[in-house]
Amino acid sequence: MMNTNCCGSEKTDDIDRISSLPDDIRTHILSFLSTREAVQTCILSKRWINSWAYAPDLKFDIGEFELPDFENFYEDVAVEFVTKFELLMKSVLEKRETSCANIFQLWLHSGAYWPRTQVVNNCIDDAMKLGPQECSIILCSCENLNLNTDLIFTCASLTYLQLWLFTHAGPFVAIEPNSINLPCLKILNLDGVIMSDDSFKNLLLGCPVLEELVLENCCIGIIEICSNTLKNLVLHSCFCLIRLKISTPNLLYLNILVVTKEIILLNMLSLVNASISVPSWYDHDKYITRGRDLIHNLSNVESLQLEFNYPEGKAPKKDFSDCPVFNNLKCVKLLSYGLYDFDLAPFFLLHSPKLQELILENKHGRVTEFLEDETALEGPRDALVQREFLKTVRIVGFQNDNGFVDRLINMLLIHVKIIGDIVIDP
Template sequence: MMNIKAQGSEGSYGIDRISSLPDDVRTHILSFLSTREAVQTCILSKRWINTWASVQDLKFDILDFRLPKFLDGEMAVEEFVTKFKLFVKNVLEKRETSCVNIFQLWLDSRFYFPRTQAVADYIGDVMKLGPRACLVKMGLCENLNLNMDAIFTCASLIHLQLQLCLSVEVNHFEAIEPNSVNLSCLKTLDLDGVTMSDDSLKKLLLGCPVLEVLVLQNCYISIIEICSNTLKKLILSSGYHIMRLHISTPNLVYLNIIVSAMGKTLLLNMPSLVDASIYIPGLCDQGKYVTRLPKLIHSLSNVESLRLDYYWSKLPKVLKKDFSDCLMFNNLKRLELVNMGLHDFDLASFFLHHSPKLQELTINNICAWKSKCLEITKEGPRDALVQREYLQTVRISGHYRVFDQLINKLLAHVKIIGEIHTPTRTLSMVTWGSFHA
């Protein structure tokens, strides 16, 4: 305690050490704040008056300008929008640097329903400053009319994210139809809540010659054809409206897609693929997929990690029938099957026998209602060729009543399992005899 008092008497706790930092360090600190918070630091001291003007990140969030609770009505909203527009204008005019690293605009109007065009007009001015990253999020906005040409011709962009949710109504997407595209440096493109014509998507992809990451979420696009030698990561979580999905990406490493419920999915030329996640929804016309789905799974034979999430009860039978001529999954180390029932075990059985390097098997959300089958008896496996000597780890989650039946089925195909993890217990070094002892 004596040392603390002595130190305090020297005034060490009263020194403003942050203000004494070099200008570039203080500017870097402000880059982690929103633009409004950064501007507010001008009142700290003379040293801070213009520091915010040198920050290269512009982050505008409409929720930083909350209306007072006692204000209501159309006039109050108009005043609120006017103040927000004036703030954006003043920031752009008073900046000391002409460079922008990140431009972030969050317009979530669930509470205020502002006229977003008042702010969207400034997007073109920001794009002229050459930002490296642009992130625009619109939530339930009115009168949206973004300057898409300014965004899609900003050659300095490396990362572009547009999240455009216009209405609580289902399938209400914002149309993106750029007249021209010049994104020569863009490596990451993330679109959420948009609709595009076939020609517009082709134009967009052709204008991104070095694209490495493509994310399409909640989008309405009927035909998607992706042919790229640079793409490494593809996430497509809006497959319900796709009539045709063709992917040819020789350098793709990660793939996460929903198989179209109405159209045709074709995966070609993917020798570099390491990690794949495939969601196969319940299908109305399952007959179309009797030949399509096995070919789709075959195209993933080089992966090291595979996740299959499916709601189609006939999938295992269809795949088992057509898997007889399938190539071996010689690189597969981690396999996850989601929404599997015991009658679906033919699918797990196939991978156990065709994946010589398989180390981890995860069965998530195993369904009791899909598990109407007889339990394997204690005499041992009768129809299984024990191809696998050892499997390191098995993880099981779902309905606990079918855990033992599933383990029995696994032990019909694997001599020794290192560990079996369930929500209720963990078994180490499990064999047929030890499990039933």
């Protein structure tokens, strides 16, 4: 409302402009707040008393109830904080309107003092009944997690699911849902879980439109991923104790760091970016054959990173002469702990006509002990075919071992007439 004072100028009365906003805008504002913050808006005005009950997102983070520091730490105080968090979850879900939720987040990382498992399970069950599209659950506890995931894995509205489970009682948390039906799920991110082979197989069958799968710190005996919809796949620090088999004709991005006895890659026709790391537990007696197979099935990529970690004294000879040409490869990065994989560089220089950048990274540390190793960087003194030009060579992690760097550069110059830039990062 505008008033005019005696001088003829306009004066603005105090107006509650936020409360006068349309309901959909106020609801949108609440989406940027945690659930605790959204509830606190009820004191703003009468119009805001029940607005939080219509907030599209449910975000519970025990970090908002921070425990005191160790100097002022008392068990009863910690329990009081956790109890407040339990009451918040319970009261919000009881009073919330039955409209659907867009996002459900539950982040519990309180260490020794953790909400009761039954309260957590009830919270998750009530939230899943609201049909959220996105679900992020991060739980960290000092005790065993007896989590009921049935309603999570049958929430048909989910398009995104993140489930990170950590416990000091063991390295993994077992999840064995009775049934799996996620017809809309496009992104699945699991961390810290252990599943039976059958449960994992049913998980993939229950996600018919899955486009991105991320498994970190997981344990599954046999991982077989056969999907026509998957575009991004990350398997990082996973224990696949028997076999890893991937057949994904529409996959674009692949990142593998897995402890396993066997890796099989099939139908990688669309793959653009790949990063493969095989740890020292790999069966290196069969390295040559499997190495050929791995590289053969990555021949369409534009960017490639390879890392093979050998047990001490077990670096095998490599012969990839029968592998195909990498017609699309523009950047290749070779990482080595023992410096034996850098002799793959000539292979890529010869078989990658579009290659622009070669990165060689030492992850071992100082390489003085390798200077006298005649097998390191062993290769022909002359090349029958020499590449005309390479735009960039980047050498990383050699500190002040200039002797080895010179040896490395000389090896590359046997196979390339002109290198545009040589960048050395200690």
